[in-house]
Amino acid sequence: MRRIGIMGGTFNPVHVGHLMLAEWVRDALKLDEVWFIPTGSSYMKDSRDILPGRERLHMVELAIQDNPFFRCLDLEIVREGRTYSYETLEQLRAGYPEDMFYFITGADCLFAIDSWKNPERIFSNCTLAAAGRGDVSLEEMGGKKRELEQKFQMREEIQVIPFLSLSVSSTLIRRRILQGQSIRYLVPDRVISYIEEKGFYREKNDVKEDQKSS
Numbered sequence: 001m002r003r004i005g006i007m008g009g010t011f012n013p014v015h016v017g018h019l020m021l022a023e024w025v026r027d028a029l030k031l032d033e034v035w036f037i038p039t040g041s042s043y044m045k046d047s048r049d050i051l052p053g054r055e056r057l058h059m060v061e062l063a064i065q066d067n068p069f070f071r072c073l074d075l076e077i078v079r080e081g082r083t084y085s086y087e088t089l090e091q092l093r094a095g096y097p098e099d100m101f102y103f104i105t106g107a108d109c110l111f112a113i114d115s116w117k118n119p120e121r122i123f124s125n126c127t128l129a130a131a132g133r134g135d136v137s138l139e140e141m142g143g144k145k146r147e148l149e150q151k152f153q154m155r156e157e158i159q160v161i162p163f164l165s166l167s168v169s170s171t172l173i174r175r176r177i178l179q180g181q182s183i184r185y186l187v188p189d190r191v192i193s194y195i196e197e198k199g200f201y202r203e204k205n206d207v208k209e210d211q212k213s214s
């Protein structure tokens with residue numbers, strides 16, 4: 001039985017915050033691997049402002065190349081229709097019945113997850129691993145953890161993991177590119193080269209704020 005971290009994200013584009021979060025939780029929970037899963041079409045975000053799934057997937061592949069514990073899966077971007085995490089986790093559970101899954105998120109997702117579609121079907125197929133990054137206190141996260149554990153009668157405790165406070169976000173990266181500013185060290189070099197080669201995020205439309213800054 002393997003312990004697998006699931007790092008879902010829009011990754012528009014992937015940045016050091018995502019990579020450090022995945023590595024931090026892998027280490028904290030002694031995970032065997034972390035699988036990055038770029039989102040397909042989200043009902044919560046306007047798809048006109050998000051690069052096509054194949055491009056975001058490719059940037060993640062470039063970003064994780066050097067880490068033997070990281071993999072990237074295309075299962076959400078090849079799926080028709082909207083992206084729902086409960087479907088992804090059920091698909092993973094069916095494909096890998098022996099493994100344990102840890103859904104890695106930041107604090108925002110911990111507070112939003114009970115408003116997602118079929119949260120009980122998320123919790124029945126994984127353990128949530130939520131990282132605190134300073135903007136919400138660990139006490140507040142602990143309160144939400146207990147509320148969710150009671151509401152969904154979880155067998156496995158939600159893991160609240162203290163993380164670093166890094167204010168890097170995909171919105172920040174896109175804005176800096178638009179303004180001609182450097183993104184060096186915020187995004188892996190290979191990803192920067194690909195962004196430059198393709199001319200991504202140079203148009204104002206590509207830089208609209210996410211509904212939540214991510």
Ligand code: NAP
Pocket residue numbers: 007008009010011012017018021037039044083084085086104105106107108109110115116117131133163166167168169170213214
């Ligand atoms: P994202 O913006 O690309 O971020 C991916 C993850 O990285 C999030 O958990 C985010 O934490 C975390 N993160 C980003 N920057 C960080 C930093 N500087 N430091 C620490 N953590 C950082 O992806 P997203 O759009 O939030 O989506 C996350 C996952 O939630 C995806 O798998 C998506 O499919 C899923 N989702 C599902 C539903 C649904 O099923 N109905 C609805 C919404 C989202 P935060 O949580 O703090 O943002």
